[in-house]
Amino acid sequence: MTISDQALVDQKISSIVATSPDLIKRSVEIEPTIVGLGPTHFVIGLDNNAWFYSIRGPKKDKPLVKRQSAVSRLLPSTSDFNSLAFKKSFVANIVSISLNAQFSSVLLADGKLYLNSIEEQEQNTIEKSKQFQKVFPEKDILLKIKPGKDFKVTCVELTNEFLIYGTSNGLIHHYVLKEWVLVNEIKHKYGIRNLAVNEKGVKFTFIDDKNEAYLCNPASNTMLRIVGGLPNSSGMIWNKIINSPAQNQSHRNIFVSWNNNSINTFSYQPFTTRGAECVLLGATRLPHGMIPITAINGVLTCLTASGKLSLVPLISNEEIKESNRTGTMLYVPKLSSEVETKNEIEQGRILQLYYSLGQMKEIWNLIPIIKTTKPWLTLVEQALHVLDILTAKRIYRQILGNVGMVLTLEDLEWIDDRNLIAGHVSSILGNISLAQDFFLKSSNPIAILELRRDLMHWEQALNLAQTLAPQEVTIIAKEYAHQLEFDGIIFFSQLLSTFFKLAKYSEAFAMYEKALSTSSTHTGHEDQLIDHQIACSGGLTRMTCRMGDIARGMKMLNGCTDKQLLSECGSILESLKQYPESGSLFERAEKWERAAESYIKAKNWTKVGSLIPLINNSKIIVQYGKNREAEKLYQDAALAYEKGRDYFSLVRIYVDHLKNIDAAVAIVRKTQCRKSAKLVSKFFQSIKDYKSVIEFYVMAGIIDEAFEIATQNDVVEHFAEIIKDETSTEMLLNISNYFENKKQFFLAGKYLLQCGQYSKALHMLLQCPTENSAAIDLAIETVGLANNDGLTHELIDFLMGERDGVAKEAKYIFRLHMSLKQYKEAARTAIIIAREEQMLGNYRAAHDLLLDNYCQLRNMKAKVPSELAKMLMLLHSYILVKVLIRLDDHEKGAQMLIRVSNSISKFPSHIVPILTSTVIECQRAGLKRHALDFAAMLMRPEYRNKVDAKYKKKIEQIVRRPDKDQVVESENKSPCPFCNSNIPDSLLDCPECKNQLPYCIATGRHMLFDDWTQCPHCEFPALYSHLKVVVQKNQQCPMCSKSLKLEQLVFVKDPTEHLRGKKEEKDLEEKGLEETGGFVKNTGNLEVKVMKGISKQNDIGGNSGIQIAPAATANMNCATYINV
Structure with a gap:
C-alpha cells in the first residue's frame, strides 16, 4: 500500500x-463469545457449542467474498445466507476456532484440539463415527509424556495446506493436510503461548511462556530468536x-x-x-x-x-514525538517535498524503510528528490546485504553512475549458487572473513583463494592453497616472499628494530625456499617454470645478502649474468656498507656510476679512474678530479674537471698550476662563469693588460670597478663596447659624459642615444665634422626614434646647410624620410636622386638606389609608387642587356635594347651609344625593321656626327638601301598570367585586362603562370627555366647581385598570391589611393636643393653608359664589346 x-x-x-x-447481516440465535470466518463458512461459538453457517452464493462453492476497492477488498459483498449448515457440540468450552475451505480446527479449554471436515458434517451423509476427525495431542504422543506432567495444546494455526499447533510443554507440530504428514516437529524448552503463520503456511512465529519470540522456517530448517519484541506481547x-x-x-x-x-x-x-x-x-x-x-x-x-x-x-505519515516511546517509529513524510528537507541520515532511513516493506515504486519516485549519494549508498548496501543484485545494479547505474560496480554485479546475475553470490557480495562490502565462509560452502571454493591473493593476504592464501589448489602453493609462496622482502625494506627505511627487519628477511628466505622446493608442481609452460625458478633463486640470494651472510651471497653470485640481480644485490651490500663487494657487483651489472660511487667510498681510486670514461655523472667525475689534484696529478685533474663541467676548478688548475692562460680564457669566454672570470682578471691585472681586465671584470659582474679602471687607463671605448647592450642607463650617461669631456662627440651621442637622451644625442652628433657620414646616419636614426618635430626640423636645417652653409648629400634626405616612416616623401626623394644619377649616366647606382627603396617600402607594407617601379624596370632592362648577350641570347638582348631605346630620352648621356648598340643587336637578331627605324634615328642631324666612324658607314647603308618588302617582325607570344590572353613576350601591359604584368628579372619578359620562381633575397619574380640558366653562368641574382645557387631556387606551383598583390597595386593606382607620408618641410625647395646638390657631385660609380668598341669582325659582331 x-x-x-x-x-x-x-x-x-x-x-x-x-x-x-x-457488510453481510445475519441474525443469530445467541450472543456468541467466539467467532470464526473461512472462505465458505463462518462459525459462532458459545460455551461448548458451535454453529456453522454457509456463505456460499448462488453457484456452488463460489464464495461471496469479492476483492475490489480499498474497502470491499477487505469485506464481503452483500448476499443472502443459506440456513444454518450444522451445529456441533464439544466436551469442553471452546477457546478458539479456525476455518479453511475444508476443515475446522477447534481448540477447547481442556487442551484438546479437534480437526473436522466441514463438508462431511454439512452433508451429514456419513455416520458420525466414520466422519473425519482428528484429536490432538495424539495418543502415541501422550504415551511418551511422563505421568503428572501437564500436556495441553495451547495455540493453533490453520491454513489451506497446513495445520500447526503448539503445546504447553514446548512441542510444535507442523502437518500437511493433503497427505496428512507431519513435516516438522520442534521441541522447545518452554511452553508455547502464541502461534502466527504466514499466508502460505511455510513460515511461522511463536511466543513462549518466557515472552520470547522465535521465527521458524521449516523449508530451510531455520529457527531464529526475534530480538526487539515487546514486553507482555499479546500476539503476532x-x-x-x-x-x-x-x-x-x-x-x-x-x-x-x-x-x-x-x-x-x-x-x-x-x-x-x-x-x-x-x-x-x-x-x-x-x-x-x-x-x-x-x-x-x-x-x-x-x-x-x-x-x-x-x-x-x-x-x-505523522511523526510521533513521545518522550517515553522506545525504538524507531515507522514514520515517513506525507509529501515528497518533506523528504527533501531531511538530512542524509533520515533520507537513508526512509529509503531503507520503503525497501524493507517492498515499496519499490516509492523508492524510484524519490530519485529526483534525494540528490545526494549518501542515502543511496545506504540503500544499495542494504540491497547487497540481502543479495538483491538487480536493485543494487539499478541504483549503481541509474543514480550513482558507478560503471565498475554495474559490470561486477552483472557478472553475479548469472550465478545460481547463493553462497557464491554471498561470498562476492561480502567481499564487496569489505567483510573478507564472512566472504571466505560463503566461498568455502559454495560450488567454487577456489574463489576465496583468488580473493586472498588479490588482497595480498598471503598467509591465508597459502593455507587455503594447500587444501584447495596444491599446484598454486609454489606461486603463492614466491609472491608471499616478495611481500615479506618488501616489508623488510620498509622496516629498514623507517629505521625500525633490526630484529623485525631480520625476522621478515628470514621468513622471506623460508618462503623462497618453499617456492623453489615445490616448483615441480608448477602448472605453467617450461619457460614459465624456468622464470619461476630463477626468480626464487634470485630471492634466496638477495635474502642471504640481506641477512648479512656476505661470503655465501657472493659465492651464490659466482657465474651470475643476470644484471638486474647483480644490481639488486649490489644495492643491498651498499646499504650494508660493504663497498668493495657492492662496487664489483655494480661493475658486473654495468651500472658504472653506482660502481664508481661504491669504489669512491672504498677509496679505490684506481678502479674509479678506470670507470671515468664510462661515466657522465658530474659529481663523481669532480670527486675524482679533486683526488687527482690532491695527488698533484694536475693534467688528469684538469681532464676530470673538464668532463665534470666544474669550470671554475678547471680554470684554477690552468691558471695556478698548468700556467695555460689561453685555455683558461677560452673556457671563461665560453662558459661566462663569473667566479672564473674574476680569477682570470686577477692574472691580467698582474700583467697590466687592462682591456682584458675590463672584459673579465664585466663578465664577473664587477661593472663599477671595470669603469673605474677604464677611465684611469683611457680604455672607456673598449669598456663601452663590451657593456653597451647589458648595462644601466646611469652607466651609459657616465660613459657619454666621459666622451663629451674628451670632445669625442660621436661616441657621446652614440651612448646618449642608447639611453634615450635624444635631444642631447642629436646635439652631440651635429657637432661632429661634416665628413663624418656615420654621425649623420646616427643623427637620422636619433630623429626617427625620437619622433619629435623640433628635432626633425633641426636635422633638416643641418642637412640643407643652413648651419654651416654646406648642403649634404641627398641620400641623407632619403634616409631621414625612411627613418620618419614618411614613405611617400622617401620614394619621391629616391626618384629625384635616381633620375639625376640616370641623367649623369650612373645607371648602376640609380638601379641599386631604386631597388633598395623598393625593397624597403615593400617590407614596410607601404605603397610603391608606379613611377619608381617603372624607372627600376627600365634601368634593369638596360643592365640586363649585358647579361643576355654574355649568354649569347641576342634576341632577348635586342628586345631589352628596343625597350630602352623607346625611352631614350631617359638616358641623355648615352643616346648615340645606346641607339648604335640597338641597331647592331637588332641586325644580329634578325629584327631588321627595328634596326632600320633606329638607324634612321641615328642619321638625324643632331646624332649623325656623333656616331662612331667605325659603324657610321654600315648604319648609313642600312638607311639608304632598305629592303622594300620587309615588314615588322612579329614577336613570340605567350599567355597573360592574369587573363590568359596571348600577348608579345616583352609586353608588360596587357591590352585585354589592362593589368601591369610582373616581369622576369632574368629576361625582362612578362611572367608566365606555369614557370614561376623568385629570388630568395630580393623576392623579385623570374621565369624558373631562364633564371636557372643565368644562375648557372653567373652564380648571382641579376636584380640584387647577391650570391645565388641553383638549389636555392624554388618552383612556385601556384603564384596566385603574387598576382593578387600585383592586381591590388594596380587597383589602388587607378583609384588614386596612394599612401601619404608624415612631416615634409618646404618640399619644393627641398627638391631643388637636392637636384643642385647632385649636380655639384662627381659621377657616382663613374661613367657606366653603353659604349661601342671597335668591331672585331666584318659582320659587326659587337656582343663582346658592349660594356655596362
Missing part, C-alpha cells in the same frame, strides 16, 4: 460500523498480500508483534550476507482498546472495544 492509499484509509475508513451497507500477525503489484517479495516476509500500546514491525530476510535475519523495522502506536485481527498490504485491521473495525497503517 502506498502513502496515498494509507491516507485514503486514514480519511475514509478509520472506523467501520456494523450498519455499513457493505503476518502481513498478507492482496492484488498489490507494487510490492516485491520482501513484503511477504513482514510480520508484527503487539501489546496494549504499541505495534512492532519486523522483516524476515531469509538470505543475507549474515544468514537469515529478523530485523526490527520500527514501532507504530496502537490506539487504546484496539485488538489487531489481520494485516493486509501494510494495513492492520483492529477490533475496537465497541465492536467496530478500525484500520491502522504500519507506516505513519
Whole structure:
C-alpha cells in the first residue's frame, strides 16, 4: 500500500460500523463469545457449542467474498445466507476456532484440539463415527509424556495446506493436510503461548511462556530468536498480500508483534550476507482498546472495544514525538517535498524503510528528490546485504553512475549458487572473513583463494592453497616472499628494530625456499617454470645478502649474468656498507656510476679512474678530479674537471698550476662563469693588460670597478663596447659624459642615444665634422626614434646647410624620410636622386638606389609608387642587356635594347651609344625593321656626327638601301598570367585586362603562370627555366647581385598570391589611393636643393653608359664589346 492509499484509509475508513451497507447481516440465535470466518463458512461459538453457517452464493462453492476497492477488498459483498449448515457440540468450552475451505480446527479449554471436515458434517451423509476427525495431542504422543506432567495444546494455526499447533510443554507440530504428514516437529524448552503463520503456511512465529519470540522456517530448517519484541506481547500477525503489484517479495516476509500500546514491525530476510535475519523495522502506536485481527498490504485491521473495525497503517505519515516511546517509529513524510528537507541520515532511513516493506515504486519516485549519494549508498548496501543484485545494479547505474560496480554485479546475475553470490557480495562490502565462509560452502571454493591473493593476504592464501589448489602453493609462496622482502625494506627505511627487519628477511628466505622446493608442481609452460625458478633463486640470494651472510651471497653470485640481480644485490651490500663487494657487483651489472660511487667510498681510486670514461655523472667525475689534484696529478685533474663541467676548478688548475692562460680564457669566454672570470682578471691585472681586465671584470659582474679602471687607463671605448647592450642607463650617461669631456662627440651621442637622451644625442652628433657620414646616419636614426618635430626640423636645417652653409648629400634626405616612416616623401626623394644619377649616366647606382627603396617600402607594407617601379624596370632592362648577350641570347638582348631605346630620352648621356648598340643587336637578331627605324634615328642631324666612324658607314647603308618588302617582325607570344590572353613576350601591359604584368628579372619578359620562381633575397619574380640558366653562368641574382645557387631556387606551383598583390597595386593606382607620408618641410625647395646638390657631385660609380668598341669582325659582331 502506498502513502496515498494509507491516507485514503486514514480519511475514509478509520472506523467501520456494523450498519455499513457493505457488510453481510445475519441474525443469530445467541450472543456468541467466539467467532470464526473461512472462505465458505463462518462459525459462532458459545460455551461448548458451535454453529456453522454457509456463505456460499448462488453457484456452488463460489464464495461471496469479492476483492475490489480499498474497502470491499477487505469485506464481503452483500448476499443472502443459506440456513444454518450444522451445529456441533464439544466436551469442553471452546477457546478458539479456525476455518479453511475444508476443515475446522477447534481448540477447547481442556487442551484438546479437534480437526473436522466441514463438508462431511454439512452433508451429514456419513455416520458420525466414520466422519473425519482428528484429536490432538495424539495418543502415541501422550504415551511418551511422563505421568503428572501437564500436556495441553495451547495455540493453533490453520491454513489451506497446513495445520500447526503448539503445546504447553514446548512441542510444535507442523502437518500437511493433503497427505496428512507431519513435516516438522520442534521441541522447545518452554511452553508455547502464541502461534502466527504466514499466508502460505511455510513460515511461522511463536511466543513462549518466557515472552520470547522465535521465527521458524521449516523449508530451510531455520529457527531464529526475534530480538526487539515487546514486553507482555499479546500476539503476532503476518502481513498478507492482496492484488498489490507494487510490492516485491520482501513484503511477504513482514510480520508484527503487539501489546496494549504499541505495534512492532519486523522483516524476515531469509538470505543475507549474515544468514537469515529478523530485523526490527520500527514501532507504530496502537490506539487504546484496539485488538489487531489481520494485516493486509501494510494495513492492520483492529477490533475496537465497541465492536467496530478500525484500520491502522504500519507506516505513519505523522511523526510521533513521545518522550517515553522506545525504538524507531515507522514514520515517513506525507509529501515528497518533506523528504527533501531531511538530512542524509533520515533520507537513508526512509529509503531503507520503503525497501524493507517492498515499496519499490516509492523508492524510484524519490530519485529526483534525494540528490545526494549518501542515502543511496545506504540503500544499495542494504540491497547487497540481502543479495538483491538487480536493485543494487539499478541504483549503481541509474543514480550513482558507478560503471565498475554495474559490470561486477552483472557478472553475479548469472550465478545460481547463493553462497557464491554471498561470498562476492561480502567481499564487496569489505567483510573478507564472512566472504571466505560463503566461498568455502559454495560450488567454487577456489574463489576465496583468488580473493586472498588479490588482497595480498598471503598467509591465508597459502593455507587455503594447500587444501584447495596444491599446484598454486609454489606461486603463492614466491609472491608471499616478495611481500615479506618488501616489508623488510620498509622496516629498514623507517629505521625500525633490526630484529623485525631480520625476522621478515628470514621468513622471506623460508618462503623462497618453499617456492623453489615445490616448483615441480608448477602448472605453467617450461619457460614459465624456468622464470619461476630463477626468480626464487634470485630471492634466496638477495635474502642471504640481506641477512648479512656476505661470503655465501657472493659465492651464490659466482657465474651470475643476470644484471638486474647483480644490481639488486649490489644495492643491498651498499646499504650494508660493504663497498668493495657492492662496487664489483655494480661493475658486473654495468651500472658504472653506482660502481664508481661504491669504489669512491672504498677509496679505490684506481678502479674509479678506470670507470671515468664510462661515466657522465658530474659529481663523481669532480670527486675524482679533486683526488687527482690532491695527488698533484694536475693534467688528469684538469681532464676530470673538464668532463665534470666544474669550470671554475678547471680554470684554477690552468691558471695556478698548468700556467695555460689561453685555455683558461677560452673556457671563461665560453662558459661566462663569473667566479672564473674574476680569477682570470686577477692574472691580467698582474700583467697590466687592462682591456682584458675590463672584459673579465664585466663578465664577473664587477661593472663599477671595470669603469673605474677604464677611465684611469683611457680604455672607456673598449669598456663601452663590451657593456653597451647589458648595462644601466646611469652607466651609459657616465660613459657619454666621459666622451663629451674628451670632445669625442660621436661616441657621446652614440651612448646618449642608447639611453634615450635624444635631444642631447642629436646635439652631440651635429657637432661632429661634416665628413663624418656615420654621425649623420646616427643623427637620422636619433630623429626617427625620437619622433619629435623640433628635432626633425633641426636635422633638416643641418642637412640643407643652413648651419654651416654646406648642403649634404641627398641620400641623407632619403634616409631621414625612411627613418620618419614618411614613405611617400622617401620614394619621391629616391626618384629625384635616381633620375639625376640616370641623367649623369650612373645607371648602376640609380638601379641599386631604386631597388633598395623598393625593397624597403615593400617590407614596410607601404605603397610603391608606379613611377619608381617603372624607372627600376627600365634601368634593369638596360643592365640586363649585358647579361643576355654574355649568354649569347641576342634576341632577348635586342628586345631589352628596343625597350630602352623607346625611352631614350631617359638616358641623355648615352643616346648615340645606346641607339648604335640597338641597331647592331637588332641586325644580329634578325629584327631588321627595328634596326632600320633606329638607324634612321641615328642619321638625324643632331646624332649623325656623333656616331662612331667605325659603324657610321654600315648604319648609313642600312638607311639608304632598305629592303622594300620587309615588314615588322612579329614577336613570340605567350599567355597573360592574369587573363590568359596571348600577348608579345616583352609586353608588360596587357591590352585585354589592362593589368601591369610582373616581369622576369632574368629576361625582362612578362611572367608566365606555369614557370614561376623568385629570388630568395630580393623576392623579385623570374621565369624558373631562364633564371636557372643565368644562375648557372653567373652564380648571382641579376636584380640584387647577391650570391645565388641553383638549389636555392624554388618552383612556385601556384603564384596566385603574387598576382593578387600585383592586381591590388594596380587597383589602388587607378583609384588614386596612394599612401601619404608624415612631416615634409618646404618640399619644393627641398627638391631643388637636392637636384643642385647632385649636380655639384662627381659621377657616382663613374661613367657606366653603353659604349661601342671597335668591331672585331666584318659582320659587326659587337656582343663582346658592349660594356655596362
